[in-house]
Amino acid sequence: MDFGFSLSPSSAIDLDKVDLSLYRRLEQTVPDIRSCIACGSCSATCMAADYSGMSVRKLILNLQRGADVKKMLSCCMLCGKCTMVCPRGINTRKLILDVCRYYSDNKL
Amino acid sequence: MKESVVIIGGGIAGLEAASQLLALGLSPVIVEKSDHLGGHVAEWYRLFPDLSPAQDLVTHLVSSTSGARIYLETEISRINALKDGYSATLNNGDVLFCKAVLVCTGFHLFDAAKKEEYGYGIYNSVITNRDLEHWFGGLEDARIPDNPRAVGFVHCVGSRDVKAGNTQCSKVCCMTAIKQAIEMKEKFPEAEVYCFYMDLRLFGKKYEDFYISAQRDYGIHFIRGRVSEVSEDIDGRLLVKAEDTLSGKPLKVRLDLLVLMAGMVCSPQTGRIASMVRAEVDDDGFLRSRDNIYSIVESGRKGIFFAGACTGTKTIPETVAEARAAALSAFRYIKEKA
Numbered sequence: 001m002d003f004g005f006s007l008s009p010s011s012a013i014d015l016d017k018v019d020l021s022l023y024r025r026l027e028q029t030v031p032d033i034r035s036c037i038a039c040g041s042c043s044a045t046c047m048a049a050d051y052s053g054m055s056v057r058k059l060i061l062n063l064q065r066g067a068d069v070k071k072m073l074s075c076c077m078l079c080g081k082c083t084m085v086c087p088r089g090i091n092t093r094k095l096i097l098d099v100c101r102y103y104s105d106n107k108l
Numbered sequence: 109m110k111e112s113v114v115i116i117g118g119g120i121a122g123l124e125a126a127s128q129l130l131a132l133g134l135s136p137v138i139v140e141k142s143d144h145l146g147g148h149v150a151e152w153y154r155l156f157p158d159l160s161p162a163q164d165l166v167t168h169l170v171s172s173t174s175g176a177r178i179y180l181e182t183e184i185s186r187i188n189a190l191k192d193g194y195s196a197t198l199n200n201g202d203v204l205f206c207k208a209v210l211v212c213t214g215f216h217l218f219d220a221a222k223k224e225e226y227g228y229g230i231y232n233s234v235i236t237n238r239d240l241e242h243w244f245g246g247l248e249d250a251r252i253p254d255n256p257r258a259v260g261f262v263h264c265v266g267s268r269d270v271k272a273g274n275t276q277c278s279k280v281c282c283m284t285a286i287k288q289a290i291e292m293k294e295k296f297p298e299a300e301v302y303c304f305y306m307d308l309r310l311f312g313k314k315y316e317d318f319y320i321s322a323q324r325d326y327g328i329h330f331i332r333g334r335v336s337e338v339s340e341d342i343d344g345r346l347l348v349k350a351e352d353t354l355s356g357k358p359l360k361v362r363l364d365l366l367v368l369m370a371g372m373v374c375s376p377q378t379g380r381i382a383s384m385v386r387a388e389v390d391d392d393g394f395l396r397s398r399d400n401i402y403s404i405v406e407s408g409r410k411g412i413f414f415a416g417a418c419t420g421t422k423t424i425p426e427t428v429a430e431a432r433a434a435a436l437s438a439f440r441y442i443k444e445k446a
Contacts, residue, residue: 015361035323038354061354
């Protein structure tokens, strides 16, 4: 029945329900992922960011909140500049490759 | 006869100052309102950044002041300026004559129940940093569950909060939260631990290392966003709401224990003493030093000195260093007058 209005889905994050399976896997292969301080150096230096919304900071945050990261990753050129600028020494390039590997292994 | 200095407050500032004054050949008298020495530190279990027992520090300080006269459960009723010093009348009737007065009245821990939205005193599983520290020290606390699945820490409770009347940063709570979060994770390795922060202010030696370790080695989650409200669900678990400001989305999580990092605020005692010695009070409620760079331990008045958290929020090493500085300043003041 059409009441002439609809409810928009909630954008709130419910930490009890988020799916962290990918994040938990990455914690094993790139343990430094936990020490991100969201400074944004990676995004600021990213060659693809201006045109595509690619951001390693958002990538890590989305992984921690169980959100999808596939679209963002498709724009990465693997140049490695984000790895060079990270003050916490996170191997962001390996992180990106591991996420891609997870997606291709699972045919997602 | 040795010249005497009255020290108001037997916390770590008062004790360290007394020990230094003894070494300088003066005669300190400590007047402490409570029934124990060591102040807030005596109630703490372990201290950052070395996780050393707080009791060791207090025991050391108390033993190094054994030559001082100490009044416990005693308050100052009146201080009068004399020609060459001060006289302090105690509430037990004693009158102390001294050349200088050292104010070490410390701070007051913010009453977390004032932030009603966090539910302290309303919900069973909301406690403060002090409650948790007491529990670490071996005190029973029925509010702390046997096997929590999720534990949260709220930073800046009563600090950086105009509505709570405190604009100042309490300075030590970020580091205390991280220390306590790690200690909780050690006790309950299976529990998820969340820290809700506005900014993380980790300025001291080893603080940042602690933070990195909390993230990397303990997997503690840091969420940038201030908790807006806490409620209880039908199972008695806490529902905590905040904004995840990094993703710009509202966030909620269910917790079994919430720890409020109550901050340092000015002690009501300090204002009373300030009016007795006619020292100025700053607009944050703490005592006003002669200046905030070179003369923090000096008041605007002759023979009145300050040490520790009576002039603002301080860490323990800062307080101890100030106590030494104040003792030396008082010593020089007395010698130069003589």
